[in-house]
Amino acid sequence: MMRNPMFAVPLAALKGNALPVAILLLVMLMIVPVPTMLLDVGFIANIMISLAVVMVAMNVAKPLDFSSFPTVLLLATIFRLALNVASTRVVLVDGHNGPAAAGHVIEAFGAFLIGGDYIVGLFVFAVLMIINLVVITKGAGRVSEVSARFTLDALPGKQMAIDADLNAGLLTPDEAKARRQEVSTEADFYGSMDGASKFVKGDAIASLLILFVNIFGGLILGMVSHGLSFSEAAQIYIMLAVGDALVAQVPALLLSIAAAAIVTRVSSPLDLAGQISSQFGFSRAWGPVAGILTLLGMVPAMPQLVLLPAAAVAGAIYWTLRKAERAPVRVVEPITDTGPSHLIEWHEVADIAPIKLELGYGLVSLVDERKGAALMGRVTAIRRQLSREFGFVMPMVKVADDLSLPGNAYQIRISGVLVGEDQAWANELLALDSGDCLEGLTGRAVKDPSFGLDALWIAERDRTDAVAAGYTVVDPATVIATHLNQLVSTSAAELFGMDDAQALINNLKESYPQLAAGLTPVPYTLAAVTTLCRALLAERVPLRDFRRIAEAMVDLAPRNLEMNELVEAVRQRLGGLIVQTIVPVKMPLPAITFDSALESLLVQSVQSAPQASWPFEPELARRIISVIDAAVQPMLVAARSFAIITSPLCRAAVGRLLRAQYSDVAVLSFLEIPETKKVEVIAVVGGTGPLAEPAATDAPQDIGDTYVD
Missing domain, CATH: 1.10.8.540 (FHIPEP family, domain 3)
Structure with missing residues (x-):
């Protein structure tokens, strides 16, 4: 059925003006007398709106998903106060006619919830007021105030972080714009919630004042205008006043709970129920509960019929969670046939992940979200760091379990090639020996996969002893992540x-x-x-x-x-940028150079085969590596940064020759060094005859003195 276009504009105008019209109706509700039937509909609508707000607040994943909550809270508060004003008018005008004079909802709350006894009603209302005003509203207001303050204080830092990610190429302009908008919306939301919490507090105080107005006004009108005795007026008007107060207080309590739930939420992919259940899903939390309840149930004075079943429930939860934790976690992607031909899709045989980390089943707990997924957080940090370091966005790391591997083994593949593998133990720590550690520590002796240091896998309880003995102690997630960082950083060109x-x-x-x-x-x-x-x-x-x-x-x-x-x-x-990655700007560049005779020999070798990737004869290459090794090793042991400097003609060839042996050592030509950069020649290798041992010198030299045409 087609919509008549002549009604499109009026419908759109009506939809756009619905909220202002509703606010005007609420104001009229405070001024114009309304029938009790309409008042009953308003009370039910108030309860329905409050329940809907609570359900939405409980099911959002993060507070910003309900960004309209401050405005909704304001409108709901105005609606409830308008109903209070309308009901007060009805109670004071028609209250002498009996409990049904103010409508069936107020009568039901007065008769059913408090059993027709207005003294009980006063105490019930007082208890609800204390819960709402002193506990929930006060706590939510404090959390809103602190959240608003911290969010506004962190706003400049978040904006700077977005700008840094944009400049590093980690974000596109559209993504940066969306992130800025999200940060701005978050600041506005928490600022609004700080003010909206005052609505809840003021509403609770207003309910108390309206109750007093209804009681004292009803007593005076009942005795003066309608000739009722004090007891008759008290029985009628206090009952109606308490019923009216409870009708308003229940929705107010629901909105207070919703406000507290919103401001105390932590961003999570799960809703509130899923977040709480996931964090209570640890067997070690339920085992002591079952044991303590069982011990309490054995005390003669305790109600065994309640405690022992509760202990059984806690024990069943413990057993179920324990069984689930011991079961190996394996994610299996089902392969479904799409037809009678049983076609094999490309995604079933192709693996396009440039970086892949495969774990044995014993290491799966390191990526289990229920246990914090320590490894995943470090992998993300590595990608961010390397992206900033190299200037392009590193591809995502695919982490998967591989049952063909030994339980504690892991493998790292880059572009499908196995570049590293080792073993780690998820429930132990790696103690690295710096060379001067004390003896007496027992553990599984290994080599550190990243730096080749002597190390021991030790139990977590031995951490303090290891630190006291001089060891550097790291957790298994850090061991794997550091190994991954080392291999990925050396394979940036392939990625x-x-x-x-x-x-x-x-x-x-x-x-x-x-x-x-x-x-x-x-x-x-x-x-x-x-x-x-x-x-x-x-x-x-x-x-x-x-x-x-x-x-x-x-x-x-x-x-x-x-x-x-x-x-x-x-x-x-790019010479200045390259040198800056080796040493700070105020420090001289430590350099290892070649003797003039060796330099000439290298240049001749390159000139004789200018297009060859390996222009050096095997024996010459071996001897070059030998003399370079003698000069480089002291620097590597001392962990000093330095560069090997040679002629521009042979720099690339020398760099390729040394890359396999010293991947972290920079090979520069003297044309890449800025004129203002001081150079400290720490060793000269080679000689006029057979290649000589390096001759070290401590005096800074001008690099131009080494190369004279």
Whole structure:
């Protein structure tokens, strides 16, 4: 059935004006007398609205999902006060006609809930007032005040964090805009809740005052205007006043509970019931409960018929949770046939995750959300740190269990290649030996998977003894995460693809559109940009300042350089950034250089085969690594940062030669060092004859003195 377009505009106008019209009706309800039938409908509607608000508050995952709550609380409070005013008028005007004069709802509350005894009603109302005003409302108001203060204090820091993520390329502009809007909405919400909590408190006080008005006004009117005795007036008017107060107090108590539930919520993917049940789902919490209830049930004076069944229920919960915790957690993705042909889909055979962490069944508890998922939080922190360090968004890490692995084993795969594996124990700690630790600690002797240090897997109860003996103690989640961090950081070039290069270019377009237009698709294709970025990442040169990289590529485009030559030329433009990743700006650069004779030999080898990836003869390469090792080892043992400096012609070849042996050692050409940077030559390797041992020197030297044409 088609809607007549002539009614579309009036319906839209009616919908848009519904709320203002409703507020005007509430104001009229306070002024214009209403029949008791309409008053009964209003009381039921008030209770229904209060119940709906409580249900919504209990089922939201985070407070911002019910961002309209402060306004809803205001409107519900006005509605309830309007009903109080209307009912007060009816009680005072027609109360002498009997309990039914103010409507059936007030009569029912007065007769059923308090048994027709107005003294009991006064005490019941007093108890409800104490619960609402002193306990719930006061606590919710304090939480709202503290939450508003902390949220507003944290607002500048959150805005700065969003800007930092945007500058690092971790967020798109649209995502950053949405995050800013969410932060602003959160601040507005908690500020509004701080004020809305005063509505609840004021409503409770208003209910008390209205009760006194109804009682004293009814007594005076009953005795003066209607000729009733004091006892008759008290029986009628106090009963009606208490019934009216209880009708208003029950919805007020519900809204107070809803407000307290909202302001005390912590953001979670689960609703309130799911969040509480997940956090109470630990067997070790229910075992002592069952035991204590059983002991209390054995005391002769205790009610065994109540305590022992309660102990049995707690014991059943403990047994069920314990059984579930001991069962191995395995997520099985069902494969469903879509038809009689039983087709195999691509997602069943392809694994597109660039980074994959596979765990044995004994390590699954490290990613169990019920136990805190310690490993997942560290993996996310690693991705964020590496993304900021290298300047592009690291792909997500797929964590999965593998029943083919031994229980305590784990494997790390990058682009499908197994790059690391080791063992960890979920319920133990790894104590790292720094070399001067005291003896006497017992445990499972291993090598640290990340740094190769001697270590022991020890029980958690031995942590204090290990720390006192000089060991560095880390938990298994940190051990696996550190190993993952080391392997991923050395494989940044393999994880960078054309989509990442396009993301860098798109980000460049937003701030420097002309530069981006001059970079691609002419003179450089997307593939060429990707290749250059991967070459820089292979030698741990970050892409954070992609603008400078793009400017260098555009400036060098007229020279039509080969890719290897282009990489070296771009590195020279980024020299200051590269050196800054090695040593701080105020410190001189420790350098290991080659003797002039060895330098000439290296240059000749490269010039004889300029396009070869390995221009050095095997014997020469072996001897180079040997003399470099003698100079590098003292620096590695002392944990000092340094660089190997050589000629621009052979820098790339020397870097490839040493990368497998010393992946963390930077190989620079002297053209990559800024003119203002001081260089401290700590060793010179090589000699005029057979390659000599390195000769160390402590005096800072000008790098130009080492290379003379």
